[in-house]
Amino acid sequence: MTTLGQAALWSLVAVPAVAGALLALGRRAERAAAPASLAVAAASVVLSLVVAVTQPAVSVPFLAGARFELTVDGLGAVVLPMLTVVTLLVLLAAAGEIHRSKARFHGLMLLFAASAALTVTAGTLPTLLFAWEIMGAASYALIGFWWRDADRVSAGLTAFVTTRAADVGLYLAAGAALAGGAGLALADLPASSPGWRHLAAAGILAAALGKAAQLPVSFWLSRAMAGPSPVSALLHSAAMVAMGGYLLLRVQPLLAATGWAAPTTMWVGAATALLLGAVAVAQRDLKQLLAASTAAQLGFVVLAAGAGAVAGGAAHMVAHAATKALLFLAAGAWLSALGTKQLAGLRAVVARWRLVGWSATVGALALAGIPPLSLWATKDVILARALDQSPWLYAVGLAASALSAAYAGKMLVIIWRRVPADEQADVDAHQHGEQKGSGRISGLEQAPLVVLAVGAAYSGLLALPPLGATVSAAVGRPGEFRLSLIELAVSGAIALAIVLAVARRPVPEPRWALRWLGMETAAQVLVVRPTLRCAEALARFDDRVLDRAVTGLAGAVLKLSRQAGPFDDRVLDRGVELASTGVVHVAQRAARVDDRWLDGAVEALAAGMRRLGQLARRPQSGQLYQYYQQAVVVLVVAVVVLVVLG
């Protein structure tokens, strides 16, 4: 059984990864792409059920001090099947919607599915980061899928760079874990040394908040709506963005161990749920409304992680995934059929495609928190836990759920309320405004909606008795779901009241909310532009100062050598010339000296010698007695010298 589970776990990641890479790079499989990817997705559903039951763990050595580890715990067992089922349904809808570059599309989606499965099961930080960043890259490639529109590619860039800025936190966390001494396994992080534990928690928190599009970086999710609708349905609601919340649920013990991280998480989640709820209410574009709502709903999951409601958070995540995938697919179907996602162009659209309309209605009602649909129950489980923490937190949460009723109600009113005859022209004017609508919605696009609608309606059972007890036990939190009937009734009543109120009079659409709180502008002004300015300034510095300094130095050497030339000519050469002239002068002088003095001296010497010679000749008279006299004199002198000196 374990071997089967382990093989299934490896396959769950490896099969879609290999198939996805082949499809994305191969390009020769346009026809086979959709069937192949659906087959892989269907197999993944089976595999995920196997691993959810067997809960295996596998690992191989990876980097020094860290293994590549996949492990399925109770939380993973709840989330994995949701992930694979939503993936299959979204791919089914995409098979009906995406008609060009199918191989690339399905390949990238499968690559994403593999990385999402790896994210859910990652047991160590390197494994998590490995999967985490590939999800981001897949998101980039899928947002910019229609690459001929520069704007869509640029939206992908914004999403990737923003989430990667948050991912830096995971690198910090890994460094902290290595230094903290407890190893790089996620489960061991709470045991690392206290100082490092803070850094690890901060890093993971940053990465998770970035991915979950929480404040203050939610804006990337708005830009991400430039991607195809199936991408928004899978990556930007059900799976990738949700992984931010999932990660926080997984490391909840670490957050709790630091003292500050859990409350921070809680309040960031609550603030996002509230503010992005307000943003969603103000939107006029259906996908933008749904995107803001995604960030807001994940705010509840993040709140749950901070408040320790792990099972509640997991249930909310699953219910939200079904609901939001449904709504995004409906929005996509309408977009491809009518050519618009503006709310003004979608008025009374239910009348045109009944099945799509009714499914979307179920989704919207669930989103509004209307009893007995899913999000009503899962959200209240979280809010009950929030009340234990602080009444203020509960109040913020309640206000946020009122806002979700408001934006869901706004959508419901748009798609249901009949258009007066004199306004029909306005509605028609919006159609085909963004792309050319096909005027039809295929069966492939409709079928998944029905399944998801069932999920959106009933997944709330995960948080209600009797299934709730099983779920909370599986997640390792037995008895977490303590529901008070009063709270359930209050939130249900509020949701109903708000939806009815919205039906009566239109909601306000303040500019600050319409523009997503100005977050992207702030990021542009505070981060992007200064960085680019700084880069340009440094590039100028590099060219004009640093490079010129080197060139200048080389030039100086060259100049020096050039100046050495004249020096050579003027100084050295002249010196030599001067010296030689000097020598000539000296020589001439010497010649004169030679003539006058030396020669004279020589001649004088010679004359002296002559005279001496004449003098010497005198004794040589030839007379013998004179010689004897001279000899006696010499002898006497010699004897005297000898006597005196001796």
Add this chain to the structure above:
Amino acid sequence: MLSVIVFLPLVAAAALVALPRLGDRLARWAWVAVAAVDLALIVILWARYDTPPAGGLAFAQQVDWIPGVNSSYHIGVDGLSLPLVAMTAVIFLACAVYALRERHRPRGHAALFLFLQTVSLGLFVAADLILFFVFFDLSIVGMYFVIAGWGHGNRAHSALKFFLYTFLGSLALLVGFIGLYVAAEPHTFDMPTLAAATPLAARPLAGGLVLAAILLGLAVKTPTVPFHTWLPPAHTDAPAVGSAVLAGVLLKMGTYGFVRIAMPMLPQAWRAWAWVIIAVGVVSVIYGALVALAQTNLKRMVAYTSVNHMGYIVLAVGVAGLVAGDTMQARTVAVTGAVTQMVSHGLITAALFLLAGVLRERAGTDDMHDYGGLAAPAPVFATLFAVGAFAALGLPAFSGFIAEFQIFTGSIAAAPATAVAVLGILITAALFLRALQRVFTGETRGKSIGFTDLRAGERWSIGALLLLSLVIGVLPRPLLQVIEPAARTVVGLLGR
């Protein structure tokens, strides 16, 4: 066997020069064949490699060379050099395949690159400082002729700048080597002997000066800020294969010098200077990335990212010098990451320069503003460039992630302040995606119109480099198993 691997390309180069009647076509294919045989021999070598004992070398060979100064022909490989030897052979083979369409004096071209291959392989296996220095300088000479002979643009100027700058750097290196020689008792240039003896251990001033000379020489070659300004013009004006070899192989000679010479032979001075080295590394990371962000010329941009990527290596080897009892594991991880980064950067940047060369070859310009929507006429080119860009920005599943993850975790664990370098991966992400967007997406315009997609030789050479990066990224163990013991040895030597 190691000598055969090193000198086989040189013999082939000599044969190419000696046989002028050899056809151009035959010369090109001869280059490919010799590079392939050399790589096959290295694969066999790798298969037979057993990690040598600490401080020792595998497949070592020592023959007297200049006995008067105790310098010998001493070669061998260990976990630091074997990966670089293999990477060198891979890059040269990729260049040989890429250059199958070279029309300008292909015989001389092939001979020159075969010569460069011997020089590069020889440097990485050298276990004697004089031998190392000879190969170091010959690489400069070889690359000078590559740029001056087959480059474009202002090639004479760029080649001369490259030559003078790196040659002056090598003189500083020589001064350092002589310092080591003089300090050692008995005098020797033998690397393992010097590493075992640490000749300047007791003389901090002299040790610092010798280290400064060696660091200066290596910093110019690596290059680190502020000694990097020869790199962008050299890359811009070099031919594609020249850029690939320059960035992929020649830059590693600098970083390899850190782990092979400076750290084991001058551990005390290295520890004393560790923070300076770390600072240079961090500045190179951030500065290189920011300046790259502002470039509009693709080759210049990639050149500056090399400064950034080399900065990670300098950072990691600097951190290794912060010796403290409980950070041994972290510092080993950092050094392992640094050596992995040498291999990874070689593969990825070589691929990027070959890709950039395609732009220049087809449309005569590297300026990104001259292109747009290139993915329409050249989908294979766009795909490979996208893969290369993501690999270069450190995406997991590619070798860059394995390297950078280890460098960051090791560095942060040993010195939390170095966390600022992580911003480098953020800026590189932005700049590569901007380049990708600029050149390949949007409406097809400018020089993109009528652009021919990659041909078979270009596909295979670039694809193979990126595939290898992918294999290392997914299955890093075979590589890390070789590097880790050597990294542990280096960190251990630093602790003396």
